[in-house]
Amino acid sequence: MIRRLRLCVLLALASWFAVSSFFGSFAAEPSQKIxxxxxxxxxxxxxxxxxxxxxxxxxxxxxxxxxxxxxxxxxxxxxxxxxxxxxxxxxxxxxxxxxxxxxxxxxxxxxxxxxxxxxxxxxxxxxxxxxxxxxxxxxxxxxxxxxxQWADLSGKWVELLQEAIPRLSTVAVISNPASPIITKVAKDLQAIAAQRGVKLVFQDVREPAAFPDAFRRARQHAQAALVLADPLVLAARDQITALAAANRLPALYVSHEFMVSGGLMTYAVDxxxxxxxxxxxxxxxxxxxxxxxLPIEQPTQLSLAVNLKTAKALGITIPESILLRADEVIR
Known part of the structure; x- marks a missing residue:
């Protein structure tokens, strides 16, 4: 009887120490910072x-x-x-x-x-x-x-437009000059376009209300458009792709976001x-x-996307040479 009582006491003490140890160590851990x-x-x-x-x-x-x-x-x-x-x-x-x-x-x-x-x-x-x-x-x-590094992509954008639009001579660049990087990219584009025998006409937009006139002038003076992205332009992408369609102006966009809105073509990082x-x-x-x-990374996973539905609506045929290279073709 005494031996059994001692065993019960020892088991009780062991259980108490185990529980105390568990909760003690739990309480001692600092709460995780939010x-x-x-x-x-x-x-x-x-x-x-x-x-x-x-x-x-x-x-x-x-x-x-x-x-x-x-x-x-x-x-x-x-x-x-x-x-x-x-x-x-x-x-x-x-x-x-x-x-x-x-x-x-x-x-x-x-x-x-x-x-x-x-x-x-x-x-x-x-x-x-x-x-x-x-x-x-x-x-x-x-x-x-x-x-x-848009400077490295500028030449590719002009090249794709030349390949997609036969006898291309003038490209309208639609962009917001208030963006510091856009000003720099514009200079790079001018140099590259001159080398490829293409004239650029810049259509500046500083507010959403300016887009209709910019596309109207672009249609009057160019056979295609290059739309440079910044916060203002990205926020208006549905309006922009609709204006490109209404003016029957083939456009290349530098962000894949425009493809969701029915854009014709893009070459960019997703x-x-x-x-x-x-x-x-x-x-x-x-x-x-x-x-x-932490080093700043320059993504190398650039992809080319083409919307054949939009091309058909614009009355243009995207060359097979582009379609074969495209990572995404929307039919």
Missing amino acids: ARVGFVGTESRSTSLRGVPQFFARLRELGWVEGQNIVVEARWADGDYNRLPELMTDVVARNIDVLVTSTTPAAIAAKKVTSTVPIVVVAMGDPVGMGLVNSLSRPGGNLTGLSL SRIMFRRAAEYVDKILRGARPGD
């Missing part, structure tokens, strides 16, 4: 790029789940440059751990607002030339991300690839990496 991510979209929520949902999907795959271990402070500029500084200031004031945005104008606005909060930028153009970073391999400072990669940058920063040590 990460705070600021996200400033250059378009509106309803017109955001296809890559934006992929950014959040990739974050979840990496273990960052809203409502559990991450809070996202999202703001939208609706394609208006003037709103970017205010939106950046607002999210930075929320004590965020990292700020995410896209395009060169947004990168410039973010850099002006904070020199301490890590910044991850998607699809910025020539960050070294724009003075945003010291170098691509070691950016330094608080900004990193993914860069599009935003879904870039935003997923940006999520991986954010993951590294939230786990302790310094943005200045």
